[in-house]
Amino acid sequence: MTVRVQEQDFDVGAELAALTAGNHGIGGLGVFVGLVRDIADGSSVAGMTLEHYPGMTERQLEAIEAEARARWPLEASLIVHRVGRLEPGDNIVLVACASAHRQAALDATAFLIDWLKTKAPFWKLEETPQGEHWVDARESDDAAAARWGR
Amino acid sequence: MTVRVQEQDFDVGAELAALTAGNHGIGGLGVFVGLVRDIADGSSVAGMTLEHYPGMTERQLEAIEAEARARWPLEASLIVHRVGRLEPGDNIVLVACASAHRQAALDATAFLIDWLKTKAPFWKLEETPQGEHWVDARESDDAAAARWGR
């Protein structure tokens, strides 16, 4: 039920502890953390800058999260996405879904990250030895999101 | 590549930080945390005791993990399972898989927890107002594991 876009790093342990604190109806917690890799499409990556569309980002993330909550019986959910300049090893995104049962928690987590990658207005500018370039959208991401239907 | 069975709690944030530290080839980290619910099959649960088969447990978990690593290109993986007495809200199990790409990380995480639930020799004794009883194996767990084939 929480969506945040921020420049600063997030503490995965603290975020998850806050998400599940005091809710003893939670039996399973699914989590995905996206990190900056030091290589992409065969080129080394020194860093990247994440741009977003303030306002629409939060709106899309909230819509994606509402859709997940309509599909699965979730006790809690969280999306945190960073913007600004990041370096290899840095956290980019945290998605977490808690439910009474593990299958709902895992499925909702996969759904959120798949849809986030195709719907949320973020763009990555990568720094490589060949210069800066905007990352191309991946067809595999569209295919992953399409698995979930409309 | 790490499997642990322990009585003490685990710190999810610290475990994940240690798992990914220094590996900039990791683009995605999938995580599942299982927790003790305060209700099961309609009865309130005051606590539970997890029994296991020392030796065989580690052997089975290592075999399950090796199978996941054969199926997906994982950069790192971790299974931590607690034994002994636990109360609602307590952590039971942590499964984490890191890979260059998110799909492998998420799929391997789901695979590990599905197989762990049907193969690893743990048993739960629940404390309810009706007394203590051993939790029955769920057919849905067998079905979840069967999805992955042999």
Next chain:
Amino acid sequence: MKVLYFAWVRQRIGVGHETVSPPDGVATVAALVDWLRTRGPGYAEAFKDTRAIRCAVNQEYVEPDHPVIAGDEVAFFPPVTGG
């Protein structure tokens, strides 16, 4: 009408956002793109291949035939690559 540009669309046009007053005939996203193209070489370059561009009106994804009116917030950007 407020128009926003992101990522390489923004870089090619040279500004992140601007307020424009297109003529009365410009009533859809597609017509707005055609009109924007006339504003300079950066615009023409940005909108060269519209298949590579997504549009949102008032922060919701829309297709090229979607209406635009004065007061709308219209955004153009490449397919998203977050996560």
Next chain:
Amino acid sequence: MKVLYFAWVRQRIGVGHETVSPPDGVATVAALVDWLRTRGPGYAEAFKDTRAIRCAVNQEYVEPDHPVIAGDEVAFFPPVTGG
């Protein structure tokens, strides 16, 4: 031969593990179960419905026709419920 019992199998039999020396004819898991049943009412109760029991020999899951020999570690337990 070392035999281990877990969960309600252990509770019904009353011990977690024991060392047994079954007669020569006991050469499979199924035969071992039949012989164990004769050792007392707890055993008979534990092995009443063998469909509810899993067996491991030397820490690997096996079926009832699996051979057992002196020196083996044989374990009986209900379907697992961890995770």
